[in-house]
Amino acid sequence: MRGYRQSQAIRNSLRPRGRESIFVGSADNYRSDDASTFSPSLRECVLAMEDCCEEAYEAQQQLRNGTYDLPRMARVLDNERVFLLVGEDVVRRYKTELGSEIDPQINELISRAEKGMKALQMKESILKAKVDTAQSRPSSRATTGRPSSKMESRRLQMLTKQRERLEQQLAQLETQVLQLASTYQMRSPSFSRML
Numbered sequence: 029m030r031g032y033r034q035s036q037a038i039r040n041s042l043r044p045r046g047r048e049s050i051f052v053g054s055a056d057n058y059r060s061d062d063a064s065t066f067s068p069s070l071r072e073c074v075l076a077m078e079d080c081c082e083e084a085y086e087a088q089q090q091l092r093n094g095t096y097d098l099p100r101m102a103r104v105l106d107n108e109r110v111f112l113l114v115g116e117d118v119v120r121r122y123k124t125e126l127g128s129e130i131d132p133q134i135n136e137l138i139s140r141a142e143k144g145m146k147a148l149q150m151k152e153s154i155l156k157a158k159v160d161t162a163q164s165r166p167s168s169r170a171t172t173g174r175p176s177s178k179m180e181s182r183r184l185q186m187l188t189k190q191r192e193r194l195e196q197q198l199a200q201l202e203t204q205v206l207q208l209a210s211t212y213q214m215r216s217p218s219f220s221r222m223l
Contacts, residue, residue: 155191
């Protein structure tokens with residue numbers, strides 16, 4: 029407010045001064061007159077107008093302080109979409125690089141799965157042989173008339189359960205190997221040549 033009044037006083041002092049009075053003679057003749065021609069509330073109107081001008085000036089200052097950075101912010105927030113087109117040779121190059129990174133890992137996983145499958149097949153064949161020999165024993169004993177002991181029957185049951193478990197594991201490993209082979213085959217055409 030003080031700044032506004034000071035600037036108002038400076039502006040008023042720079043302007044050429046007009047007439048002091050609207051009356052033709054000196055103003056002293058009319059100052060004591062009770063029937064003056066101006067409204068008694070003119071002073072309140074002038075004060076109200078000064079208050080309005082001060083509030084408008086403060087609002088202008090606040091608006092200026094709030095928006096002086098607008099051009100810089102508009103530049104900062106300005107977005108532009110950029111599309112990058114890549115040729116097929118670049119895509120092929122990245123695809124071969126990715127394949128060369130993944131191929132050794134997939135080959136190692138496949139070799140591990142094949143080794144595990146061979147080991148399970150060997151166990152299965154050993155267990156089949158044991159079951160066959162165990163099954164042939166009771167029949168030979170039944171022909172001779174000797175009853176089989178509880179230990180042997182329990183052992184036979186355990187071996188058959190173990191055989192069933194190993195067969196299930198073998199089937200699971202086979203499905204995993206086939207899944208790995210199919211996914212690898214989709215990614216790398218050189219794998220289909222290996223098979």
